[in-house]
Amino acid sequence: MSFRTSVLALSTAVAVSTGAFVAPVATAAEFPPAGSVPVAELNVNYPDGALAYVFAEPVMQSDIDLVTRQVRQLRGKAWDANLPFDGATLQQAAAAAGYHTREEYMNAISWDRGLEHAVLQRAAEENLDFNHERLPGVGAFGVIDNLLAGENLTTADMPGAIASWSTDSNQGSSEWEQLVRANGQRNPQNGHFYSIIDPVHVTFAQAQVGKVTAGFFSNRDMPGEPARITGRHAFPIAVPESAVNDAELMTTGGTSVGSQGSLGLSIDGFWGAKLGVPVASPSSSDPEVLKVNEDGTYEAKSEGTVTVTFNTYVVRNGQPQLSDNQVTKIVQVTKKSLAGNLSSGGADAGTIVVIIAGVLALIGVAAQVARQLGILR
Known part of the structure; x- marks a missing residue:
């Protein structure tokens, strides 16, 4: 199975409450800004x-x-x-659900506005680690209250997702074929397809964010019509603290003597995704070697090695706040380089600008500094 057609399916027979790990985000919650990129304000719960x-x-x-x-x-x-379905046939299962014609069964399922923010958030979260957990031990179904659904995930794009969950061949056979082989019984090899054709599922929603497309298929209408999200956004997600501690240092101007730029942190996610880490109040252990300003800008002044310290953020009870956790990174300032100043730890320049755009705003950089870096127009 190639990464491009990687798929995951998960169903639940009961609604999972938000519990101790997940709390609804209050309307007053304000996530740290992300520069010129707006932060997605989704009506979801955050672990x-x-x-x-x-x-x-x-x-x-x-x-x-x-x-x-x-x-x-x-x-x-x-x-x-x-097709065979749950020990009988699909038409028999549809009839049991009240659908006696092809058209009735086909048209019984429709897009659900109440699920839109749920699939957006789950697609965003899966850019960290492609599985059905929001965090280790925290399942997918607390993303909105009273969610009862089957969750499908795929690395196919939005138009290709349905085929990847049904008729595309993965490891030699499609989920359609796998359902036939299983005599209509749901199993891990046909779960996506099963969710899509299950007659009890009457609503669904699907969204692609970054590397992942997510879909929810439900037996009920979910309340509400949340605001539509269009254009580039920064989607807040909760990640393990260890991921932040292991974040990569990003610079926009290199670390040779005379270099200037801005500092930030990023996390390597699933399939090459780069996640930004909002930070505050960076500082340098030796300003004579590397001067780091409150706004995240820096100047490499002389050769040497310094420790840069960042304050990070957490989500607690649905509210973003500064964390007690500090992340430190060692920076070596070298002789002036003749090969250019962009240092990214392997990321492309576009990715750096996106992440640094968020970092600059999070630590209160003045708009003119961002414009000088080409982040704000």
């Missing part, structure tokens, strides 16, 4: 954890009609084949 940002332009609204048509066409195809 307790260290705070990171996924910078991405979500794909959802423009493809709603497309994926709705794909889901219904797939259901029509499954009806025509009268």
Whole structure:
């Protein structure tokens, strides 16, 4: 199975409450700003954890009609084949749910506005680690209250997700074929497809954020019509504190004598994703070697080695706040380089600018500094 078609499915038979690990974010909650990139304000619950940002332009609204048509066409195809389903046939299962014709069954499922923010958040969270956990031990279904659904994940893009969950061949056979082989019984090899054609599922929503597309398929309408999110945003996600402690130091101007720029932290996520770590009040152990200002800008003044300390953020009871945890990074200032000043730890310049844009705002940099760096226009 290639990364491009990696898929994961998860279902639950009961609604999972938010519990001790997850709390609803209050309307007054304000996440640290992310420069010129707005922070996504989603009507979701956040688990307790260290705070990171996924910078991405979500794909959802423009493809709603497309994926709705794909889901219904797939259901029509499954009806025509009268696939085995739960020890009987799909048409029998549909009849038991009250659908006696192909058209009734196909059109019984529709897009659900109440699920939109849930799939956006889950797609964003899966850019850290491609599984069905928001954090170790924290499952997917607390993302909104009273969620009862099957969760599908894939690395295919938004238009290709439905096929990746049903008719595309993975490791030699499609989930359609796997369902037939299992005589209609759901198992890990056909779970995505099962969720899509299950007659009890009458609503769904799907979204792509960064590297991952997520879908929820439910037997109920979820309340509310949350605001639509379009354009590039910073999506707040909770990550293990260890991930923040191991974050990579980013600079926009290199670390040779005479270099100037801005400092920030990033996390390596799933399949090459780069997540920004909001920080505050960076400081240098030796300003005569590397001078670091409160706004995150720095100047490499002389050769030597220094320790740079960052304050980080956490989410507690749904509220972002400064953490007691400090992250330290060793910086070696070397002789002036003739090969250019951009230092990224392997990331491309575009990624650096996106992450640093967030870092600069988080530590209160003046707008003119951001403009000098080309981050603000």
